[in-house]
Amino acid sequence: STDSVESGQARDPGALNSAGRAFPALAPTFGFRTSLGQWLSLARLETRTLLRSLPFLVLMLFGLLNLTGNLSSELNGRFLYPVTHRMLSTIAGGFDLFLLIVIVFYSAELVWREKKHRFHEIQGSLPVPSWTFLTSKFAALTVLILVSLTLAMGLTMVFQLVKGFHHLEPGLYLRGLFVMSFSEWLLLAVIAMFTQVIGRQRYLGFFLMMLYFLVNTFGPELGMEHHLFFYRSTPAVIYSDMNGYGHFADAALWFKFFWGLLAVIMLTVAARLWPRGSQDSLWPALRNLPSRWRPVHSGIVTAAGLGFMACGAFIYYNTNILNDFEPGDDDERVQANYESQFKDYQKNPSPRVTAVVAEVDFYPEQRRVDIRGTFDLANKTDQFIEELYLNINPLQELRSLSLDNGLTLTEPTQWDQETGFRVYHLTEAVAPGRTVKLSFDLGADIDGFVNNGANPEIVANGSFISNLDYLPRIGYLSDLELTVPTDRRKQGLDPEWSMPSLDDPENLMTTFISDADHITFEAVVSTCAGQTAIAPGKLQAQWEQDGRRYFSYRVDEPILNFYAFLSGRYEVAREQWHDVDLEVFYHKDHAVNVPRMLESMRATLDYCTASFSPYPYEQLRIVEFPRYRRFAQAFPGTVPFSESADFISDLRDTDNIDMVFYITAHEIAHQWWGHQLIPANVPGGQMITESLAQYTALMVMEKDLGPSRVGKFLQYELMNYLRGRGAERDEEMPLFREEGQSYVYYRKGSLVFYALRDYLGEDVVNDALQEFLMAHLDQGPPYATAPELLERLRERTPPQYAYLIEDLFETITLYDNRTEAVTCTRTENGRFRVVVDYVSRKYQADGQGLEVEVPHQDWVELGVFGEDADGQEIQLCREKRRLTTGEGRLEVIVDQEPKRAGIDPRNLLIDRVVGDNSKAVSMGAG
Template sequence: MSQLLDVLRFELAFRRRHPPLWIFTGICFVFGFLSVGIKGGMTPFGGVGTIAINSPVALQRMMLVLCLLLGLVITTAFVAAAVNRDHEYGIQGLFFATPLRKGPYLLGRFGGSLLAAWFMITGLALGAMLASVMPWHDPERVVAFSLTPYAYSLGVFLFPNLLLIGAISFSVATLTRRAMFSYVALLGLLVVYIVSGNYISDLDNDFVAAVSDPFGVRAYGYAVRYWTPAEQNTLGAPFTPEILINRAIWAGVGLVILVGTLLRYQMSLPSGGGKRTKSNAPDAAPDTAQSHTKPAKLPVVQPSYDLRSQLAALRFQTRVEVRALVRSAPFLVIALFGVGNMVGGAFGFIERGGTTTLPVTHVMLQVIQGGMSAFMLIVLVFYAGELIHRERKYKVNELYDALPIPNWVPLIAKLGAMLAGMLVLLAVAAATTVSFQLSKGYAQLELGLYVRDILLMQLQVWVVLSVAAVVAQVMVNHKFLGYTVMVLIFVLQAALPALDLEHNLYNFGAFPSATYSDMNGYGHFVAGQAAFTIYWGAAAVLLMLIAELAWVRGTDNPLRLRIRAARARLTRGRVVAIVATTLVWLGAGGFIFYNTNVLNQYLPSDKQEALQVRYEQEFKQFEALPHPRITAVSIQADLYPKQRRVEVRGTLHLVNKTQSAIEQLHVISFDSEVEVAALEIPGATLQSFDEELGYRIYALAKPMQPGEEFDVTYDFRKHLRGFGNQSNDTAIVANGSFFNSATYMPHFGYSDQFEIADPNTRREHDLPERLRMPKIDDMSARGNTYLSSDSDWVSFNATISTDPDQIAVAPGYLQKEWSEGGRRYFRYEMDAPILNFWSVLSAAYTVKRDAWQPANGGEPVAIEIFYHHAHAYNIDKMIESIKDSLDYFTVEFSPYQHRQVRILEFPQYASFAQSFPNTIPYSESIGFIADASDLEAIDYVYYVTSHEVAHQWWAHQVIGANVQGATLMSESLAQYSALAVMQRRYGPDKMPKFLKYELNSYLGARSSETIEELPLLLVENQQYIHYNKASLVFYALAQYIGEDALNKALSDYITEVGFQQPPYTVSHDLYEHLKRATPDRFRYLLEDMFERITLYDNRALAATLTERDDGKFDVQLELQVSKLYADGKGVETPAETLDDWVEVGVYVERERDGETVDEPLYLELHRFDQIENELTITVDERPTKAGIDPRNLLIDRAPRDNTRSVEKAR
């Protein structure tokens, strides 16, 4: 023990005197301080909305993630060098010659380095602690200080993680005596972590994913995934089974590796043996025949130092460096790990959330970016250090530096090797994804797209970062400090946007986004990519020129000597090169600035917030002013897709439907970049115009009296020139343009949609509290739908022109199509009023047509699918869903109001489908490339299509007022309608899987609620409520009261409020119909589902069976039924009374169509009035599973314990 303590003290004393200990501790402290101390620092860790920035969960997530990132680097750097340091300095023999035993020697070195690493990482906690008490924080965003989150993170997660990382690093470095292999070994650990993450979204494997994560990040996330904001702000240290199992497994792995190292390590110097050759064999006789030979005459050599010889030297050294890198064992292992991660990532990417996507090439390119990036960063950072310091590592640097070659030869050769390594990894990645595509039976490989994307869209980023890594190593002249510089660059890349410094010009290596679409290719993104490639390429060349001046030769390591040498090297040619490169860099930067800030609008987040604040402060006062309503819309839209230009001219018919005279018109253009070429209002004078906000106030020469009407004409234009900082305007593109009524028409009256919604941000700007939506009893708000504040139902027609090879579509029926002046024209007109909610799309479409024939023999409804020619995979599935939906909705709800249904594909710049009157734009990324052949996956093409068709009833027949609960009547009823159609098509056995994901989404999203959760009846456009929770509620309601009764209530509701004028319907109206359809014994259920936030904690505590003499089986069940009510923050209170009907089920496993399914032997409702219950159920067959609420009709945070296997009674 004394030997161990002596070595431990020696190691700690060495580390204490070593500057990197304090440098890395300071870095960790700064990371922790900035994460908690700056605006947005805790956002990635969940510190949003009502969750405090120093809440236990936010702090623990921050500690876990940053400890992972920093712990890998710091622990490996320190622990891997613990024993290797003795070998590098050649003093290991001194230790081996002493009475020091192997155990104390190794454990002392390991323990001292591990404690030093742990000390450095605690800097994170110290920085976070200090930042959490800084006076600039909003008091409402801070909870009381507690040491528990820090102690929990450091003890439960950090120390076991460091033990695991340290044991692997120590073992590999000690046994191989090469530190680089430690980093490679840890990549394997990183692969396990990444692959486990690919399966965390698979609800059948999420527990396995949680316990298989070597760092515990996913185990912790799994434990707190359903914690509400109140729980996250108060509960501190979860010790759940998955966390305890995870920690035990991986700490045990670390200990096993450490013990294995102790057993294998030999305290002896490596022998100098090897194969004996003829020349070194001791018994080899001298070659006397050579002793009398006259010396050969040496040739006269004329050395040449011209450019040709230098280039030859460059070619030679580049080959040497490339071979050394790509043939090295660490690089090959990194590539192998990358392949493994890519395969796991590919499966995770195309099989997500119970759905499956085809492995199309543009999806595989995303897999390459996500799956290989971490490994390329490892190669980039660490091989830069290895290559630059290789000669010094092998102590041949002085000999090498004396060679007659210029500095740029080794510099370019080593950079060339780095880039060759990048290319090899990208090629391996591409080969992996191609193989994956073929293994999935997908043969449309698009190899040309692979080459273009890798060489033109991905490689330039790695070139710039490789230059940075090489230059960092040259400039600091210290391997680990060079690594630190690169880490700081990566931190800055992430931190600058959080500080509202969002321009790509000063975020090193940043490029504008460039989304590839099968419909539109790279489109307009190419120009921005090319400009930034020149800009960062010139910056990289400039850095290389500087590095060439600072290249270290010989022993001139002190800074003053390096500066003197750089000055001496600064020849006229180098000055010219530096000046020329600088001019190219500045020129490219000026060109970029002209495009991003002059031709386009650059609006960082802080300026956007300032504009929103000013908008509210200056114009909120006009919110209550009366304004006219739009009753008719007629537009002429001319699209020039190749030029990215559009002109929309229109006529709006306005009517004063108020009881007051209108003296002013307040007109808003929602897009400040749209040019208002004309806006003509009869008898109006422009009184004021705020150009930044697009807000105009017109004074009417004569007040507009109630009932008075007139036309307003306008001419809106937009020409998207050049490229923006992020190139995010994708409304008008070469193929696949899509815009809607929000942007290309004027709107009347103050609109609160421009106001800052986040309560925390509002407090920062001293803005008053704001309602997310008006209260349900606000009668003035009931005068508007939640889609529009200046119109009700309007007549609509549109004439659209586009390029001759494209089809343009808007809501309405095609009246005429013609060509004129090299352009193609289409005229559409609706035959009945619609909501003022319309769209325009234009693309080179292929069209498939079909028709739905009503069962009653009425007029057929035309079905048209406009799609990209290469995306015909799921067209028939969409048509099938449309027909099934029309069959169901027209019988169960009301007649369909249109004579056609259209679906139109648009590029994957957005991932949604949206229902306009008889027209449904549908992203290429969510349905057109789905893999419908996977019969076990959720058929989301069928479901999404049915959901959007349902909106023709729930939004386009029944539209809610602009108050709480509005989206219950649109989104929630569309969810239910699509579920009903899907159940009729696929049967009830397919529904539990879909509902399981809906339950997971609802419970998970509650944890990030930014204001407060509301009951479904009062939902305020909260997607996790009106989508996910509503699916569960309405499906359960249909099971309790019957699908026919529920549909009859919905049909009566449509009859009452369909196509109504103001005041518009509210959720209370729907609720009254539901109450009338619900039997008295289930009235409590309606209240729990719609009026309250209700959760259950139902459990099957035991399930045993006894075989009876008559061959039947008695199943004895011990069941727990517990109901809780939650408030908007998630604080739960047990229900005071219990009188609930809950299903009890007994199941047997059967094989059906090649699948194992649970078939119910018994499934009935039982009344429960107490928490603990015992039941006996008799069934005809031997059951395999039984429990309470087996179909998860009720919202339960732990649904897996509702059922259990049936065991034989003892």
């Protein structure tokens, strides 16, 4: 038993000899109880000393100060409620480094403390087993970690309460800090002590720790990506309010257990190699190891070792056999292969999907989905179709595939396992104009866990799959191509990638959905009890069968071949807008902004139906999904929103940008820009979908919140645009020929359309948009293009502003507008004469950012601002004046005392330097 072995160790004649002589008169007892008593008093002593030591207190103080700093700074104008999982990641970002330093420093401090105080020889001679020293010190370190985590938790909880956020989640703190983090810190403490013990000196121990950190940091970058290679390494864990730790917990806990077993071995070895007394070097200790080694050590090491290997094998089985182990850059290789092997098929005729009927069964707990369905495939070409090209997500098992009307499918003549691309030869060619029905039965069943990149789509609560990933797609998919030149070069492809040219009319015949025009859509979606399953369309019926819930949906209008299926435990908020059912499906703790979302839905529907066209569906719904993916996406009448932002945005301070209202308006606007007006898959397409959604959201927001808050938002857009073009590594495109750069189609798009509205008037811009929409509504190919919209805008632009279309859309034009001085004098009749001295320059940049100054005589806003009785800024003058290049002077007379004035003070034009456009007024004599 343990006690006899350990007391045996204490009676080791060698140990007694090193003390010089024995103490026979005391007749000490060395039973387990004695050892335990010794251990407890040692552990208490070590802990007390540790917690009272100055470096610990100082480091904790700095850690908590830094954490406070991180808590109070918010990113990118997004103000979110301090929900607990955010607090946990803030602790990881702002406190962990200090705790790491504490652990590494005190591991050394603890191992070498007796030596430092020249007490080590006495300690080494005491009749106390070595494991007592090691484990009591380790216990002290454990308490130190617990105290640190508790302090961090206390601080974040106080922060939550101070912010008026009362939904504290002690259970989540327990799991996040005292299971997930704590276990990692313990593993760190073990290796930190182990390196000190085998290093035999403090600095050698630190050096070994540094090696460990270097290996863990750079190993994965050298291509060793399996977490099994790196002590303490586990797959990333993402917490979601909707889905908890979900499927991430399994992987993380198995890895932690695996490393924990290795830690047990390290601790046992460290106890045996403990630098007892004046044993300074490692070699004598290693030589003595066999004589000090007892069956219990063999027992512990053998059991832990076997467990370690079995656990490693189980992990390997999960990550590499049940699932594919995919190195980080593997996607690029797979995409490159797809392009080089299959691009030739793009020119062969392919049928287009015209009708979809689907049955989708979610089994959320098993992380499984089964999909059966039919596609009507029409040959809209003038050629016979002899081969069918299908893309099926390799995650899925294809159970059956068939064609109607006696057409049979042979086994695929080509099948790429990595991308799921299959080529089928048709026994009889499909004639032009003919439609065939393709039936399929497939499913995805996610087993076990992966090393990295766990599937975020099929989860226990909040599954969200789209047809682009989970239903068959027809033909070669150009959206899988790599587009970034450096990525292409790395994979041996021609680095030049460009979108299909606008000049070839053939390219206008298809959209980003390459295999369909409009489709009809119906689906029955089922899920487990307690969850709601959602698809686009009106809910036709709902029933229960065998403990499962079924929902049948149909869209009465033709839609894009772009839809999604979702399943989750939802609360629902319902309202009515004319004949349209408004619904928000949300997680029970995320109700706070739902009313605001409904307001935005309503406001956007009002604006778009009045300005552009009727809303085509009978329902409009927002559905929440877990924050594994952070975006919102507009499907027909159904808009999934990530839980990451808008559901937890803090709107209580009305000075902040109302992201909930804005993002909702943007997504609802896509029901027009993207779903009713569909761009061809050519450059400028995103200007039609994204820039117009931004413009619509700005208009809706301005009506609700007023121009000054929209102005604030535009400043933020301008800053992001300038930052985006500064970071461009390839080539910046003018807005109407953008090729997918988001800083161009979102950020610049907002600025451009807002400015255009300001110069031309809202009615003029909206008339052009409405005419453009009507020309394409329900028309199918050829699809809409940006130059068409420009023509419609150009027609409506008064001659003096004609240059604007070119400056805003067709070139990269920037201004450097600056106000040098503003003076004001009183006129005889008590009014105020304001004189603005300015410098104005205009530049055109090429795609690489090279700027050339162009002389100009452009119309720029002159703005003068005063204050109302409450001290709020009000605009006293706003008029467009014609400026000239370089220095100039403008004059205006206003009725009230001016405070600030300048040229283009609202930054309607893209200005390289934000903030110098206006200046405070200095009052002159007179």
